[in-house]
Amino acid sequence: MLSEVEIEEINQELAGVPVKEAAGIEALKIIQRHRGWVSDESLRDVAAYLQMAPEELDSVATFYNLIFRQPVGRHIILLCDSISCWVMGYEQLSSQLRQKLGIGFGQTTADGCFTLLPNPCLGTCDHAPALMIDNDLYRDVSPEMLDEILGKYK
Amino acid sequence: MATLFIDNAPYQVKEGKNLLEACLSLGFDLPYFCWHPAMGSVGACRQCAVKSFRDEEDTRGKLVMSCMEPVRDQARISIQDAEAVGFRAGIIEWLMTNHPHDCAVCDEGGSCHLQDMTVMTGHNYRRFRFNKRTYRNQDLGPFLNHEMNRCIHCYRCIRFYKDYAGGKDLDAMGAHNHVYFGRSEDGVLENEFSGNLAEVCPTGVFTDKSLKQHYTRKWDMTHAPSLCQGCAMGCNIIASERYGELRQISSRFNGEVNGYFICDRGRFGYEFVNSEDRIREIGVKGKPEIKDRDSLLRTAAARIREGSVLGIGSPRASLESNFALRKLVGEDNFYHGVADTEFDLVNLTLRILKEGTVRTPTLPEIESADAILILGEDLINTAPRMVLALRQAVRRGPGEALSARMNVPLWQDAAIRQAIQQDKAPLFSITPYPVRQDELATKSLYESPDDISRIGFAIAHAIDPDVTEIKRLSDEERMWTAHMAAVLLRAERPLIISGYGAGSEAVIKSAADVAWALKKSGKDVRLSLTVPECNSMGLAMMGGHRLESALDAVAHGHADTVIILENDLYRRAEKTLVDEFLQKSRHVILLDQVYHQTAEEADVIIPAGTFAEADGTLISGEGRAQRFYQVFVPDGPVQESWRWLQQLAEACGNRTLSHLRILDDFVLEIAKTCPQFEGIEHIAPPSDFRIGAQKIARQPHRYSGRTAKEAHIQVSERKPPSDEDSPLSFTMEGYHGIPPSAVVPFFWAPGWNSIQSINKYQIEVGGPLHDGDPGRRLIEPGDAHTPVFFAEQAAPFPIRPDCLYLIPQYAIFGTEEFSVHSPGIASRSPAAAITVARADADSWGLRDGDLLEFQFNGQEYKLAIQTNQQYPRGMGTLPIGLKGVPFMDLPGWIRLKPVERS
Amino acid sequence: MKPLTGHIKADGTPLTLAEYEQLGGYQALRKALRMSPQEVTTEVKNSNLKGRGGAGFNTGMKWSFVPMDDPSAEKYLICNADEMEPGTFKDRWLLEGNPHQLLEGMLIAAYAIQASEGYVFLRYAYKTAAKGIRVALAEAERAGYLGSNILGSGFSLRMHLHTGVGRYMCGEETALLNSLEGKRATPRAKPPFPQVSGLFGKPTIVNNVETFSCVPHIISNGAAWFQSLSKNPQDGGTKIYGVSGKVNRPGAWELPMGITLRELIEEHAGGMRSGYRFRGALPGGASTDFLVEEHLDVPMDYGSVAAAGSRLGTGTVVVLDDRTCPVGFVHNLEHFFAQESCGWCTPCREGLPWTEKILRALENGEGRENDLDLLAMHAQALGPGKTFCALAPGAMEPLQSALNYFRKDFEQHIHEKKCPYGHTLH
């Protein structure tokens, strides 16, 4: 069931588009903002609300890598794995990070705090390597900084 | 015409096509995947690359995708260019990186487009040394098997399912080399045309689940050109057999009728042929010793001679069988085995088509209609294939306009679809309740049949004042009728559709008036009127009496022996009447294929061949005579009804059929003695037709195991049956080239083992078959005379307290008598419930699932109800033909029993 | 002259409307509204402004393809702010530092094509930019620069911010349109071009952030002035160049179009870090061919870089140093492209993962003799015109040039059965 707030927000998106499907991505984002991820049930509910088949919406949801169709942790770590960061020490950072979290990419820490995802270029190549946690960008990150950064979210 | 140079040789080709079509039409073997003749080009697979050169001087050229390039005069291309050849082989190499090596156990093997293209491009050696990706498969319901690992991502499945057929529950999931074609979760694919995926998919991802129950390779089956018996559309099919079992139905291309596609009832409804409920043996009540043809004929003949006999024909029996029965019992004693209401509706339809001024449309004509009015028909359930055509029609107009404006050819499917967005050509649908075609409609109205006819007549009046004005229309109705009339008048090729669905003569008449009025104003209009069964039209054309009079004749003692041809009377008249009729008849002789209630009452049962075991002619709703052919000769006494009836006549000493022996004799006799059927002798070559002294082989040249297939019974090979009725042979011996279009048993061409070989059978790709699409239209309107309008003045639909106007509702899966013997079809059958307006149910204090008790024609009934907010008040629908639904000759008023409230 | 970035504050916080106006902001819009749409387009065309999104097509020319015969027909204007090309970080600077400049450029462009709806398609990761743009949109609307009857001109524009949910493909302009329509970001067939049939089937212009940001300055100061900013008369304006990799001062700078690669790396980026030597560079993001030492004096304009066998692309340089394995470097790129392939056409969908797997095998010492042939085959067969869109050809540019310039490294990997740089991939 969609919450009233969610419906309200989806309606706002619907007002700006000529066909309902066009609000699909926005609606998925809204759900994800409220619930962290898009479960099968949420997907069906949104699809029904937009008068789409679940398949139509899932086709879109599964195309984009930042719509989560599986549960995620409270915080999403996006570690840039593209070229400038790679040159500037991504691999070391990545193995340190995975070690500290005790998880691999695509996994969530046992305490549900972090989900770690690889991510293409964060557009801050002059301050590589970089990572993002939720809305916060961290640049020129060295493995030594990780404890402090992660500490903020625990 | 344009001159196209292919590898330096000039060819004359049509302008406007793409290079791929042009090359294929010229007979070149150019591989492709994502392109499909019915669905156009999207340029995804990159398989069809050729070299294109600027001019004669250009020696380097550049690769282009032939499916994406229009034919231009003086264009120079090369198919054989080394880079092009290498690139095409490379595409296969890429596709094969992830394709499993499971051809040996894959249902597609031997009829696989991917196999064909792999051989065609010459890709042989595997250079990819890494792991393949794997997928999980889904359960897609009773019709289709899913094996995603075989997917080559040509996108043809969703282009058919979503774009072409309007399905919603199949889509592309994921991205990069992990795209997945499936549903959001396991579940039945809902679209009524899903089965076509088995043919559209170039590999073994989507395969026919019913075939899987008794799997046999294409090359090991005996095939015959056949006709779907599921409804009156007349779709052409290929029926395929092995070991005396019908194993597969596939679509047989006919550009005028069904094109490449058929519906799921047609594809999966064949299993009754193999079913346990088949009548396979001779049965004479009280005389179990009678097992052979001769004694049966003697016994039956004796009974026929004893009394006065009447015959009841059937809309699902061939023209030949109905004709034979009529000859046997005499014209005066020949009755139609259809409900009386249906008899009237179909006869009216026939009259309108014969005496009116407007033609029925072919499938391409439906697809090119630019404004459509549907009066009363729930088409997906009464004429399924037509909905697929309408789906193409509504985007045709906007597509053509955009194509011209953007200078992008119509076959650029993705581009045109993208540009069209939600735009569609006008389609008005006025039906008693919400229907599938509403998705296509610019405007849908839900009205009772009476009101539908009033709107119809009002539209006709708005077009032509000669049609009487309709009084007491509501403001809304007045506005819509004016609008619809104006839109139809603006169109160039309007199409009016109606038929038996609403059970109302007035609705059909109003549709005729609209069409005639448009014709009078100079429009190139078409009128399509549905009829219920595969030979309803043929039966009506043949003539005969109403069933009611047959019942009367026996009741009054004018007849006492009845011969029932391929019919279950309990589906044609109310139970008490049929009970009485059968009890009063001294002898009941039934020829039929599957046991049913009538069979239980019959005292002589004669096993008739199904379409798979018989030849015959059917007249489709369009008025097209077409021939179907036997696939195999069953063991035991089963044979064509017309053959039984001829033998019965002989045994009775009735000489009227003595001179008729084989199918051709019947066909010629019908053509000669019934002017309305003139021409049916030309719809297919006669039985003595030969190509180079050879018959046409029903079995492919690679048919295997024929000497071994019965070795467990007898070591020597049985003599194959001969076929005196058709130019087809039952074995692999015979002609294997391209035969006349009416007798194509299967599509197969050198290098093209898959169904894509249809290309080779067409004059040009996507066009008619080599010697024209099969069949002949028998009903053409009279010369352009002034129409005599019906111009009826129906009163508005009255809502009556304590009564409900009950009309029939049809179900693609469920209504048709035989197809429900297929477990898959049965599982898709809807609930046996009366549907009424929510407000009506509320007023009776009833809710979904409650029982409604009522009286109809003096009988008491009790059925569950279902409510729907969009139903008009005072009206309900009863799903016809379903298990658990008693026959009532609807429409009609039912009287509700007062509800006792606790 | 740094017209685009000169005013951006050192701390990178966005210029407020008041600050922007004080610097002459929205004067160009006022001026444009007094011109005819046609005149605006012509001025931009004459400025030789070439699209800064990577393809380098003349911007005014692109606008002129929009059919203007039906004034009532709906049209759309879209800013491509999806910046996801690895190694590229120039639009972020403009988006975060001066959103009003972008809005003004878009307003002028919208006026030129008479669009009624505008979108900024922003990649999800640019959270700060999103905030800034939202504020700027509200400010502009309040001040009458946006909305209906802008500055009393009778011209109206509604503007929306759309933030993406990932996928590099969203940057490809037709895939971007699909994404805005709520669909999968697969590219569309061309023709029809978006200028004729774009968003929701309506005429649409898509331009890059930097492209739009140039427009107010062109209108204010004229086409000739804009051209004079460049060192090359073929290309107008300044360009935001960037450098990343093992240099002393990675960063981005607005410079006259056509400065040399050497100036860029040695002067602006402060040269290579000590202990590292320059081996090569991608001049304009991940999908451009390597340039090597011999090219250091190539002017960084569209024509010159092309003549040197590469593309200016986004003008953001990624430097390859002598201690980084070129095979690993290219592997990283191909891994990216394989992941970001939309899955529509065969060569890209199947060919890129294969390429990636071969490079991984090479790096891990599992290379085989014919691997280089297979890589070369892919570089050839995924080239322009052979795939549906430009993603795969772009992916092949670094590969094919690496095979050319760093062939020895590739061979060494095979013959030594290990990465000579001691690198492995997991």
Ligand SMILES: Cc1cc2nc3c(=O)[nH]c(=O)nc-3n(C[C@H](O)[C@H](O)[C@H](O)COP(=O)(O)O)c2cc1C
């Ligand atoms: C795979 C791919 C990704 C692209 N990504 C971007 C992008 O992130 N930003 C951008 O401005 N252009 C991108 N482009 C180029 C756009 O398709 C388009 O050419 C550009 O937005 C036009 O704007 P311009 O004329 O101002 O350069 C991309 C192209 C391709 C093929």
Ligand code: SF4
């Ligand atoms: S080249 Fe093909 S698969 Fe790759 S991104 Fe473009 S369309 Fe998609």
Ligand code: FES
């Ligand atoms: S058939 Fe031409 S690209 Fe697929």
